[in-house]
Amino acid sequence: QVQLVQSGAEVKKSGASVKVSCKASGHTFTSYYIHWVRQAPGQGLEWMGIINPSGGSVTYAQKFQGRVTMTRDTSTSTVYMELSSLRSEDTAVYYCASSDGYNFPSQHWGQGTLVIVTS
Amino acid sequence: EIVLMQSPGTLSLSPGERAILSCRASQSVTSSYLAWYQQKPGQAPRLLIYDASSRATGIPDRFSGSGSGTDFTLTISRLEPEDFAVYYCQQSGSSPNTFGQGTKLEIK
Numbered sequence: 001q002v003q004l005v006q007s008g009a010e011v012k013k014s015g016a017s018v019k020v021s022c023k024a025s026g027h028t029f030t031s032y033y034i035h036w037v038r039q040a041p042g043q044g045l046e047w048m049g050i051i052n053p054s055g056g057s058v059t060y061a062q063k064f065q066g067r068v069t070m071t072r073d074t075s076t077s078t079v080y081m082e083l084s085s086l087r088s089e090d091t092a093v094y095y096c097a098s099s100d101g102y103n104f105p106s107q108h109w110g111q112g113t114l115v116i117v118t119s
Numbered sequence: 120e121i122v123l124m125q126s127p128g129t130l131s132l133s134p135g136e137r138a139i140l141s142c143r144a145s146q147s148v149t150s151s152y153l154a155w156y157q158q159k160p161g162q163a164p165r166l167l168i169y170d171a172s173s174r175a176t177g178i179p180d181r182f183s184g185s186g187s188g189t190d191f192t193l194t195i196s197r198l199e200p201e202d203f204a205v206y207y208c209q210q211s212g213s214s215p216n217t218f219g220q221g222t223k224l225e226i227k
Contacts, residue, residue: 035216037164045156045164045207047216061215062120095163103211105154107175109163 002026004034004096004110011116017084020113022096029077030054032098035106036070036081040092048094050102051079059102086117121146121210125219131227138195140222142208147188149212155184155193158221159204167206168193200226 007021022034036048049060051070058070069082079096094113097106122145132138142153151171156164166175168184171191181196195202203226208219 037218044221045158045209045218047209047218050216059214063215097163099211103150103152105152105166105169105175105209105211106164107166109165112163 002032002098002108004098004108006094006096006110006113009114009116011118012086014087014117014119016086016117017082018086018115019080019082020094020096020115022079022081022110024053024077024079024098027098029072029074032100032108033102033104034070034072034079035097035099036068037095037097037106038092039095039112040089043092046092048081050099052102053079083115086115088117088119091115091117120215121148121213121217123208123210123217123219125206125208125222127222128220129223129225131225132198133227134198134200136198138193138198138202138224140193140195140206140224142186142191142193142219144189144191144210146213148191148210151187152210152212153184153186153191154209154211155182156207156209157202157204158207164207195224198224 051058053072072079096110098108126141153171155168158164172184205221
């Protein structure tokens with residue numbers, strides 16, 4: 001079955017960048033879109049953007065435009081999310097999640113990656 | 120962007136009771152691209168309902184979804200102890216995808 005395994009927790013200083021990976025297995029890598037969703041401590045879910053692993057096309061939420069970059073490596077079935085100019089408000093658990101299509105919901109989720117931003 | 124408002128914020132019920140959760144959108148949700156997720160502490164969200172009323176794979180039939188346009192409902196017919204969690208609605212018909220703020224279902 002589809003599995004998404006994310007990289008481990010990160011602690012970063014304000015102003016730095018973080019790159020989180022999401023390795024997919026159990027399905028054809030290029031067949032599923034990958035979303036990134038984050039959740040600040042005690043807060044709700046926030047959608048950051050989506051990447052089509054087939055061609056690499058991306059759509060980012062306007063809030064993160066200019067700070068987020070989503071890429072993929074088809075040779076390792078891995079998707080990456082890099083967030084730059086980190087601030088304390090970026091402290092959150094970051095999830096990758098797969099969907100069958102651009103507008104489809106996310107059936108499979110990674111385990112989440114905690115990113116802590118310190119001053 | 121489409122804003123989703125969930126109500127109530129917290130719902131206190133007992134096992135065996137029926138739960139009705141609401142999700143109201145600021146604009147019509149395209150093609151009923153409305154989903155419901157369940158999240159328990161320390162876990163990733165779990166897809167329950169998609170396309171407003173279709174149950175995801177493996178979801179018990181006590182969970183049902185309904186609605187269209189701007190008003191959607193998740194109903195849990197008879198609460199089991201494992202159903203107490205936070206529930207989110209999400210629309211994916213218009214970019215950016217957006218989530219509601221969540222409804223916490225707690226044991227009374």
